[in-house]
Each structure stands twice: as structure tokens, then as C-alpha cells.
Amino acid sequence: MASAIRKTAKQDENRGPGDRRAGSSRLVLLGLLALALGSFVVGAKVGRQLVRLDRMVTQRFDGQRFRVPSRVLSAPTILYPGLDWKNVDLPGALTRLGYQPETGSGPLLPGRYVFGKNKLHVHLRALEHPTRPEPDRDVEISFEESEISEIRDVATGRELGAVLLEPELVGSYYGPDREQRELVRLGEVPRPLIDAILSAEDQRFDEHHGIDPVRIVGAFLANVRHGGVRQGGSTVTEQLAKNFFLTPERTLKRRVRTALLSMIMEARYSKDEILECYLNEIYLGQRGASEVHGVGEASRLYFGKPVRELTVSEAALIAAVIPGPNGISPYKNPERALARRNLVLDLMHEQERIDDATWTAARAEPLHLSAVTPESSDARYFLDTLRRQLPEVYDNEGLTSEGLKIYSTLDLRLQRIAATALRDGLAALEKHFPKLRAESPDKQLEGCLIALRPQTGEVLALVGGRGYAVSQFDRCVQAKRQMGSTFKPFVYIAGLEPENGRPVITLASTLEDEPLSIPTPSGPWTPVNYDHQFHGVVSVRDALEHSRNVPTARLAQEVGIERIAELAQRLGIESPLPLVPSLALGVADVAPIEVARAYATIANGGIRPEIRTFEDVVDPQAHTLARREIEFQPVLDAGTSYLATSLMEGVVERGTAVSVRSAGLLGPIAGKTGTTDSGRDAWFVGFTPELLVVVWVGFDEPRNTPLTGASGALPIWIRFMKEATGGRIRGDFLPPPEVITLDIDPTSGAIAMAGCPQRKSEVFLLGTLPARECPEGAMIERTAQPPEPERPAAAPTREAKPHHRGFVDWLRRVF
């Protein structure tokens, strides 16, 4: 090695001047070669980088540019003469929908209202729906105390029968980013908003090619002149590039990439496309935990209205918050936001985008902000249920990115009432029964509440638990709990439903409440009553009203467990039912929503409704993708349904749910309490002619409690109903033509004729009238059953009038 070095040194010494020149040339050549090579390598690298960036840009622009979460909207509020406007919280609904109060008279812009004395003048916004659109309407609504007395179209003077408030947002199906966005087309964006944004963010947008050296220098000078940041240096295209493609770090490399991306975008796409993208992408604030992106959503957030309705001052405010939506938030820092808005107006004026008059007027306007309506977490359980009910094509990816609108059946007012009733009701129970308190939130006392419209199966409210943040397990839909005594009506319906023309019982029948032992493969089953007493012979009504176990178990044996199970499934129970004697007392595990459906069938005159959570799914192009119509199936005759309803009215009037009345709830109400062993489950199912509500209370891991259906679930039901109905329950439980009302002797069940010492009205299906009469005889009719053991007959006091007897005979003959 050393000899080689010496040899090279010697060769160098031997070189002449000519050789040295040739050597220098070679060096230059080598240098040039290296430079060329270097340039080639760098060029290739830059080129490759440019190709990569170009691909990024085209993929984003040509593919799905934005993830838009699908939104679930509530059922619209319908206003009509006679409606209690206070009960539907009309002022609250207007506020939540972003309607803004005005003063004075004269025509109003859409979304504005004036509340006067006994009058509301409101310009209702249009309802955008592919098949049920409603035009915007300037209407005057008159009140007489709490009732709407008249609705009149201001423009035509015509009286209107009903008007709709647009649906409210129930919630959205978010992707991981939790971004809220309402996509807008450039053509929908009012010119003042574009002007405001360009004035403040990129004055020379139409002239530059992505980066704007003039603006950078200008911004620098402006900021120096004003002693603070007045203008940023980035163009709209650069801001879009940063938000679209890059992470927020501030490095030289990122700045270079931003510039390259901006130039690529400008080269490939039109200014309009870039601006439209920017208007939909820009971050503009927060709604609770969700980020608000784009001017469409920002317009909803700050002003509660569509972007096309923005005024100049409102447009300037949206442009004003762009540099710092949280720091300049008009909610958090109204003064700062106002100053910044006026600065934007000044820039618009300086750049001659608005005239003097507009500038002066807009500057004088206060910040007219909409109330912030963060999405309530109350409806999260409902959103999950709805998602499960959607056709399978709507997977998570589609729902979180395709911007669908789902028109749901939810009544947001009832939903809020339900959530409060459940939360407060459970807290009250814990206060009253301290043993129910749990140390850990995930082990606390739980409950659920479902409200249905029984005729149509529409879910009006659904609260699946105490707090969605603690547990997403929906106890209305996913939990399977023992029904307890809420199963008993099925036993009685099976007994009342005529089979081959004859029922096992009528409402004049009596049942024995005496010790009972039923052999089973696991040994004899001996049911006992809740009060551990036997009550001798009891009427059918008394047995159900007081939820007596023994007579119910006895009746179930007469009717047949298989028949009872078949009936329960016909009514709407889908879970498998064990064919054991104790089924009569509700040992079956079912989901509360199944209970709701089965009871809805009874409330609906024997017609089983399909549960519905939505009406339409609509895509951003306003095409209806899916529709869920009202569907139902007749499964029980209307007469038997009416008898069952009548029985359950007795539960509320005289039985285990009598506290409904003492709480001041009047009107037609039927229901049934339910309690399982050791208070592990407490139920109440109650309904009016138009509303059915199921409440369940218990622990997720069943444990003993001191609760019963009446003490645990019923108070929550009452809380809900009082608030929901405002004490006004519409309608009546009306008997169908095949039901007849007759006076009977309550002791014997015989038809009470003149002279019968006691009597009460009872309802019967035609063809099932009692065979006996009081005072002639006191044999108890047990239709299609062996005669009851002889009991002392009621002594006739005087002979029945012949024409009465004749009428009964005639009824028997005819029916």
C-alpha cells in the first residue's frame, strides 16, 4: 500500500505544465459531469416528487373530495288550529331551528319571526324533501291562550289548515374525524360571502397561479404598518392545499410542498373548482365535540339558516373567523369577532366590493347569532337503533361519508322529555332507596324508555340507558329481560279470544285464587301471590288488576301454554318463549321493544304494526334511496283487543297502577305493571289511544332490589306522560261494533235483570253473553268449561220484567 502511494507521488512530480492544464480540464469536466449527474438526480427526485404530488391532487379532486356524515332528521312539527302551542314548545322549536326574532311589522325574510301579543308572524323556511317539499311561507299564527286559533298565509290572506316546521337535526353518523359539513355548490354561495372571503384571505385570487409573491410582500407590509397580523400570506389555494393534503407542522419542507401543490392545483383545475373546494373544506368552528367545516355548515352553526340566505354582515362574520375560529368565535369573544367582522367589511369596502351604503348598514348591524344547538347525546341510542334498521347496503363507511339525509320518526320534544324523565326518575329512585346506588357508573341502576305511536309503529322516543357516554348498550333493543307480570295480559287475551266461536273466559267469569300445584319435569310448581295470600274466588278483572299470580297460572293451565305462547308471538314477541307453566307469570326473556310492539298491537285494535324508525333515506342529489312505509298486519280481532284494553284500564283505575290517577293524569289510560323475582326487573307498559310507552328499570347484571313495577318503573312513566301530554290526552278507547256493554251481577257474573241486588257494567263480545241471569239463577258462566262448583245463588228479590228477559233472549238468539 505504502509503495503504491509513493509511486503516485513520483508520477505527479514528473508531470509538466501541459499535463497540469490537461488535468484541470479533466477536473472541470468531471465537475460538470458530477453537476450534471447531481442535477439529474435532484431533477429526477423533484420530478418524482412532483408526479407524486400531482397524483395526490388528482386523486383527491377526482375522487370523493369530502367525507360528509349522514344526518338524521326528526319528524317535522306540524302546527294546526287547536294545537297547544305551549305544549309543543313552539318558541323553543323556532330557536333550535335558528329562526331569528325581529321587531316591527311588514314582510319578513325566511327564517325570521315576530312574537306579538296572541300572535306569531313567522316566515317559515322551505322544507327540502324529494317527495314532500314545502314552499317557504310567510304566515301569521293567532293564539287563544295556549291554543292556536288560526293560521293565515300573509301573502294571500288565505287560511291554512296546517303548516310544518322543518325537521330538526337529531344527530349524525360521523367518521373518525367527527367533521360536520354541509356541501354547497359555488352557485349557491351568495356573492357577498365570496367577496368577504377573498377580501380578507386572497384579494388577488383571480390573478395568481397558486402562490402570490405580491400578497406575501403586501401582507408583510400591512402587518408591519398595523403592528399586528392583519393579513396572512397564504393564498386561498395554499390554504386549501394545507388543509387537504398536509399536516399542520410549520417547516420549510412543508412550505415548499404547499407551494408545489398549489401550483399543481392551479394548473389542473379551474379557479371555480378550487374556490368551491375551499368553501367546503375550510374549518370554521366547533359544535360541541364536532368540527364545523365549510361555509354551508358554518351558516347553519352561526345563523341557523342555509348559506344562500346570508346577509352582507353575516357573510363578513364567517370570513372574519377563518384565521382563528376558536379565538375569534363570536360566542366566546363577541367583541373581538365584531371588530374582526368590521375589518372584513372595511376591506370589502376598500376593494370596492360593496358600496358606501351597504358598508355603513352592515357595519351598524349587531351580531345576530343563532342559539348554539349542539347535538344532543340523548338520541344516540335511537341513532344506533335506526342504523340497525337501515337496509344492509348502508354500511358504516357509506353512512359516515356519503352525506345522506335520513328522515326519522323521532319526535325530538318527546325524546328530550324521555331522556330527562329516565335520568331524573332513576336518580329519584336511588335517593329513595339508597341501597340502589352503585359506586361505579358502569354498574349503576339502569333503565330504558320507548314511546311508540301504536297505530303506525313509529318510534317517537327511545332512551336505551342512563348515559350513552357510560354505556352504549341499548336496553330497549339489546337487553333481554324477564317480562314478569307484563306477560299476564297475553294469558287473559288467549282466554278471551274465541276459539271455534267460544272463549275460555269472559269478563264475567271468575277464577279461583286457591293453592295450586302443577306437576313439571323438575317437580311440582306452586305459584304464590305477591302478597303471599289467597283470595278465594276472584273476578277476571280483579285477578289482572291486582296482578294475582295464582289465578293467572290456573287460567293459563285451562287455556294451554302453547296457545298463550302462540298468541304472544302473534302479537309481536319475537324471542323464543319457554313452554313451561311459569310462562304465564312472565319467565320469558324478551327485549323491551318487543313488549312495546306486542302491546301496540293490543292498543291498535289487534293490528300489529311494524316498528319504524325512519321514513326516507335521501342522497345529496335529493334522490330517495330507501323508504319505510307504514306496515301492519291484523293478528287479533278488534273485539278481543278492546276487552284486553278495558281490562288494563282497570289496572290504572283500581289496580296496581292506580298512582297514575293520584298523580293527576286523567283521560283514557290502560297499562300493566310487571315485577320479576326479588325486584330484579321493574316494568310498566301503559298506553293512551295515541301513545304507548314502555319503561324498564333494573341492573344490567340482574340483582335483587326493593323495586316493583309500580314503585320503580311507573313513576318514570308518569313523569314522561305528564310532560309529554301536558295533561291533555286525546281520543278514547272506543268499542268496536262486536262488543256490547251489559249490566251483570258482579258476584255471580250473571246478566243483571231488574231486581238484581247489585250490578256493574261489563263488556262482552257478541256471542259470548253470560248464560245465566240474576235474580233467577246465580250459576257462573264458564264458557266452554265445566260448570263451576255450586255456590249460593243470589236470592231473587223480585221477578225480572218480562221485556228485559225477552231482550236478553233476543240478543242471545241474534248473536
Next chain:
Amino acid sequence: MPRRRIAPLACLGVVSLGVALACARPGRTMRPSHGAPAGQAGAIPPEGAPPLHLSDVAQEGDPARRASMRFVLQGLDADATGSTDLAAGLYQRALQVDPSNPYAYLALGRQRAEGPEPARALPYLEKAQVLFGTQKAETPSVEADLCGLRALALEAAGRSAEAEQQMARAKALAPEIWRDGRLDADELR
């Protein structure tokens, strides 16, 4: 003698119950009905029952029923112009305001009976029947329309004999309306 004394009472009872039951369910024996408005029995004129026009009953009932009827009538208008989706939506609105409005179910039943799947009309007609019965609003005109529409649905369900029976009843009750064997939305308005 007693029998003779109760005869008028019995007649009144049987007639009013008969009207409600005559057309209660497919397969049930049809009995001649004698109708009068609002469920009261009376003789049907030889030319048949007057056609049922829902605009005639739109002002009856409580405020919710009246508001609901407005939606039903708007729905019939939409149906008459072929906007069936719009009509279905309006009937749903009608039920949102008054879920016990039998005319809304009748209109829904009519839409389905005249639509591509007539058999799907049966539950709606059944529901309408129950509500007309409980609300004592069944008239010969209502009965005629229920029977005629049920006939269309039964025919589509392959139950021709029952369909024939129902259609015969409809034509007997309201020959003017059911002569052509169908009920247009226009005819119900």
C-alpha cells in the same frame, strides 16, 4: 206479546249493528245494509248510496281530525295527478296528526289497491274498517268503498270468490261509483 213489544228496539239494534258487521271481514256473510249518514241506519235509495266525498267530512271532528283531513285531501289531489309518493307522504302526515283517522287509512288502502301490489291494501282496509266501526262513522258509501277496494286486493291475492262477493256488494251499494270496478282518487275527493 213481549216479543212484539221489543220489535222496534230490536230492529234498531240489528240494523245499526248489521251495518257495521255486514262487510266486516272477508269471508263473513254479507247482509243487505240499510244506510244513512254517520252510521245511522236508513234505507238506501234505489240508485245506491251517495258517493263518499272526503271533502264533505273534512270539517267534522276535533281540530286534529280537521287538520288531518286537510292532508288526506291534499294526498288525494296528489294521487289524482299521479304523484303517488307525495300522496303517500301526505297520508302519513295525516296519521301523524290524527293516527285514528279512518279516512287516511281508506286513502292509503285505495292507493295500494289501485297500485302495482293491490294485495298490500288489505291491512289498511282492515284498519279503516275497525276505525269506522269504533267511531260509528260507517255509512253505506263507506261500506261500498271498503268492499270494492277489498275486492281488488282479494282478486290480486288470488281469492277470486271472495273478491267477487265483495265487488258485488260494492256495486249493489254504490253502482254509480263501482260500475267500472275501480275507485279513482278523484272520486273520493
